[in-house]
Amino acid sequence: MVARIKFTLLLLVFFFMESTLAQFITPGVWGMSYETIPRFALVGIIYASLFIGRREGLYYGMAFGLLQDMLYGNVIGVYTLSMMVAGYMAGLVLMIFHRSVAVVISTLTLVLFGHEWLTYTLFRLFYTNPVNVQWTLTNEIIPTLVANMIFAILVYKPVRNLCDQVLQNKERAHE
Amino acid sequence: MSFFGNRKLIIVLIGLVLLLVVMGSTARDRLNLTWPEKFLKDTASVVQEIFYRPAQAVSTFFHEVQDVFNAYEENRVLKSSLDQYTQMAAELKAVKAENKKLLENLQVKQDMNDYNLIYSQVVARNTSQWNDVLVIGNGSKNGVKKDMAVITSQGLVGRVESVSNFSSTVELLTSLETSAKNRVSSYIITTVPVQPPAGTQPGNTQQGAGNQNTANQGTTNQNVGNQDQQAVGQNNTTVPTPVKTENGWAPGILEGYDSTAKLLIMRKIPLEHKIKVGDPVITSGLGGTIPSKLPVGIVERIEPGDYGLTQTAYIKPYADFSLINDVFIVNRDFITTPSGEVIPSNAAEQQTKSADKGGDK
Structure with missing residues (x-):
């Protein structure tokens, strides 16, 4: 139970870091034309999905997506849907491959890319003056991917440990 | 391989339908937030502030170190x-005094430039192309209301999107959201060469230009138009020199943002206005909640608009959108109703609630 609370709190800290700490280290602040969108909570959710179970990824994705929508968005439901799907899809990879570092990293890359791509396509669908795909890819999606991957690698060890604890507690409760 | 059992499939479908219902019901323009949203936003703003302040302190320290290195060069510039500034300040004072006197003589009562500023600190920022928003630490308890303009010390940055008790959300001008709400009515201050009286100089081109100038005057805002016409009249009686210029006011609507070039897009500018690169842009104050003469930016590029009936200008904003730490919320004392009356904002709120649904801000 303690591990579960710890893990949820950690995800909350990630979520609040997105809108506060991360804003001071974006490339735009230092005069670069790249834009990175911090998705730290999503990184945590993908880890949860990989190390605890895809059902967990779904629930955490739903909760944090809803939080994102309510705090910043106008339309409630967009991020709830996209993060929920991203969380669940990350867990599905384990049905085909065994869990290893390579699989974890490639899953992270794919899901983060897929999430950015999904939001971009949604936005392209609704906005009348669409932004160039090429430009979005090189100036937004790829820098976002790189920044979030760096973050994911930095927090890999502690998050993994916490996830394993949560899983152990869960299995013990089942027995 | 089936991922779902039959029962799970039904649950998923019901969930999706519920989500779509929520999306649909929140997508339209809402006057007020519901109480769970208000509660959540206020709680989150407290947490965000705890995170934001130390980060801000560290960041300002690094920027200050950078500034120290640039100090010498900056000082020289x-x-x-500064010499120009003192001269300008004196000139501005004189012009202001003169303007006030002229307005009194004309018995103009409505001043669209009256406002108070509410200072507020930023507690969080969400950067995403869709929805570029700031969360600020002042809410309805501090007098912030929906749709008020938000400026930094440099210029206009956005408007208040939603208000809860102790925090509010500011939608920046750079936000690409499709909503028709993120629009600001503004003027480009053009410099038009004053035409000598049409009779004295031969040539069709001159006359055409002269006509254009009068058309120019006709479409401008009444308040300003009066002054302009007076000024033009005076100029025409004196000796006309080709270098003499006159300020025109080209109306348009700021809507949208070009994220590749980082420029604001101003559309629906009438064709008869000759805009030049470098012309300053200010708010018009005609929309209602945003006062006039807030600085927006300068014209960077001009293009023919949709269907060739209007012009589109790309505007480089004065404000730096990359890192915003403090903002001012502009509280306009009086707002104009769609029918053109000027009434105190308290009374206006009740009126607009019942009457106005389609007026742009």
């Missing part, structure tokens, strides 16, 4: 512009 500032010194040279």
Whole structure:
């Protein structure tokens, strides 16, 4: 139970870091034309999905997506849907491959890319003056991917440990 | 391989339908937030502030270190512009006094430039192309209301999107959201060469230009138009020199943002206005909640608009959108109703609630 609370709190800290700490280290602040969108909570959710179970990824994705929508968005439901799907899809990879570092990293890359791509396509669908795909890819999606991957690698060890604890507690409760 | 059992499939479908219902019901323009949203936003703003302040302190420290290195160069540039500044300040004072006197003589009562500023600190920022928003630490308890303009010390940055008790959300001008709400009615201050009286100089081109100038005057805002016409009249009676210029006011609507070039897009500018690169842009104050003469930016590029009936200008904003730490919320004392009356904002709120649904801000 303690591990579960710890893990949820950690995800909350990630979520609040997105809108506060991360804003001071974006490339735009230092005069670069790249834009990175911090998705730290999503990184945590993908880890949860990989190390605890895809059902967990779904629930955490739903909760944090809803939080994102309510705090910043106008339309409630967009991020709830996209993060929920991203969380669940990350867990599905384990049905085909065994869990290893390579699989974890490639899953992270794919899901983060897929999430950015999904939001971009949604936005392209609704906005009348669409932004160039090429430009979005090189100036937004790829820098976002790189920044979030760096973050994911930095927090890999502690998050993994916490996830394993949560899983152990869960299995013990089942027995 | 089936991922779902039959029962799970039904649950998923019901969930999706519920989500779509929520999306649909929140997508339209809402006057007020519901109480769970208000509660959540206020709680989150407290947490965000705890995270934001130390980060801000560290960041400002690094920027200050950077500033120290640039200080010498900066000082030299500032010194040279300071001489101009004192001259400008004196001129501005004189012009202001004169303007006030003229307005009194004309018995103009409505001033669209009256406002108070509410200072507020930023507690969080969400950067995403869709929805570029700031969360600020002042809410309805501090007098912030929906749709008020938000400026930094440099210029206009956005408007208040939603208000809860102790925090509010500011939608920046750079936000690409499709909503028709993120629009600001503004003027480009053009410099038009004053035409000598049409009779004295031969040539069709001159006459055409002269007509254009009068058309120019006709479409401008009444308040300003009066002054302009007076000024033009005076100029025409004196000796006309080709270098003499006159300020025109080209109306348009700021809507949208070009994220590749980082420029604001101003559309629906009538064709008869001759805009030049470098012309300053200010808010018009005609929309209602945003006062006039807030600085927005300068014209960077001009293009023919949709269907060739209007012009589109790309505007480089004065404000730096990359890192915003403090903002001012502009509280306009009086707002104009769609029918053109000027009434105190308290009374207006009740009126607009019942009457106005389609007016742009």
